[in-house]
Amino acid sequence: MSSSAYVLDSESPEVLGQTKWSVTTDEMLKKDRVVDDYPSRQYQKPTYFNRKDPVIFSDDRQKAPLDEALLDHYEKNGFLFLDHLFSEDEIAKMQRYMQCLRDDEFIKQREESITEANSGDICSVFDVHKLNDFFQSVAEDPRLVRIAEYILGDQVYLHQPRLNYKPGFRGKEFYWHSDFETWHVEDGMPRMRALSMSITLTPNDHNNGPLLVIPGSHHTYVSCVGETPDNNYLSSLKKQEVGVPDDQIVQNLVESYGIEAAVGQPGRIILFDCNLLHGSNGNIIPAPRSNLFFVYNALSNRVGKPFGDTKVRPEYIAAREDIRPLKKVINT
Template identity: 45%
Template sequence: MTLAQSRTNDTNVSDAYPTRLRGGEAQLLDRSDPAVWGVADDGPFDAAELAAHEAKGYSILEGLISPAEVQGYWRELERLSSDEQLKADERVVTEKTSGEVRSIFEVHKISELIAELARDPRILDRARQILGSDVYIHQSRVNYMPGFRGNGFYWHSDFETWHAEDGMPRPRAVSCSIALTDNYPFNGGLMVMPGSHRTFVQCLGETPDDHYKASLKEQEIGVPSENDITKLAAEHGIDQFTGPAGSALFFDSNIMHGSGNNITPYPRSNIFLVFNSVENTLVEPFAASSPRPEFIGARDFTPLSRD
């Protein structure tokens, strides 16, 4: 692995993670930033848990929310997906083939219940601790993966896209995925490569204008090569997020992850909250002509509070 020479974007912010290369070969770059910025005294994670998160790039918490809470959020997801007026909203992404709802973005602004969840100390305090600062919501969404026909997400690093298309300077962001259905090994559960967050995988190909309109359904630009995925898997292996509804996965913005299709009768749905440090706010995109819409990459950096 090598560390490529930094460059700058249009706002003269140094680019330590160049990607979307127009020529040459993609490289595997050593990450120059920590995954954990806080310490044990800052929040709920103890020192051993923080060390494990730094090493693996993710933490699983079973039973973070109660069965009664799970039912309440599940009803909220059903309400949102059946809202005919909402389906015309650009924030709703449908499956490429079936037309069924795949994701609803900026959901913390659509649902007061989910807005409250983002401020819940069980979640917010852990995000603050991992990132070592106040945080804001960079992105929120709910994901629906129905039984029999739910499509997965190909291997990718979220940070690669957020850096290239949103202008996130460094991987000082963490995602929290809260399972509202039981996650089995066979119903399209999220797969991660533990330790892969220490490597930034460059991607080839120039970002098309309005790329988000296609990539939210099926991403083709900003995905690693099969050769690079094979290298990472050989070095790190693959773990899977499984567990009962109510479990939560906190995972680093740069970890390599993906999910397979769901051909079982068991649906898989989750609430997805991305927290970014207020010390890592967005600038101009590093590899796109203009930023993606704010419902995908927020530019309101107001810190979240428990209020």
């Protein structure tokens, strides 16, 4: 579902709407460490559980920055397409900075840059908001932050900002997965209280390996098999082999819900829940695909000790130091 129906609240409250969970942040963080509601990589056989968290954490739809039809669609399907939030000039500026980062040899050598296993092409640059002040201002734009705050029912911070590139001719596929499964097991994210916003910076069409989603799959938590090796992130960011759902469970979900491709022209925003199963095909056509990703996490849901008892991943992959709520800064 696509729409440009965005409402900017003139009163600019800190968080729009009333949260369904009114406990304090400290109470929430303490509560979420008592029992692991979302175990994974602990069993010999794959299994799944019903989601135990709301999809939308705010109740007051009258204060929502999106209209009710869009919120209903997001709650049911786990994703939305939003158009025309940014002007053509704003998108053009994002594209210029994106290309500068991709072409910068110094950036390519940094640990925040992930390259394709075979070609050496950059496929992701993490922590882009720290590498470029403009991307920090985009992440803090009230048009994005207010949506995230409403859905998550809390102030938010950036858990994982990045640029994703899928080069032409040899861009690799990325298998089905739930982001939350990884963030929970490897980063210590307690609840399904995070979301991603992907801003398309090139055409995303059916031929160049667009994001594929299984609508409605966010209501099911797929527990995966296999132990997490040390420093799994060094390989999983190029090709994920641990923390991937069982083929039969994926087939059952696809038979129930189908698959939708997140296609669109530059400037479309793909908003999706942290537990939505998604992946992408390889890209063998000349046209590349590039997207700017911001993962917003509720302040009350900040990461702690990994639930998989693994070493914490680097700060540029999972923010855990000096966590502060995002300001809402209007781009100029």
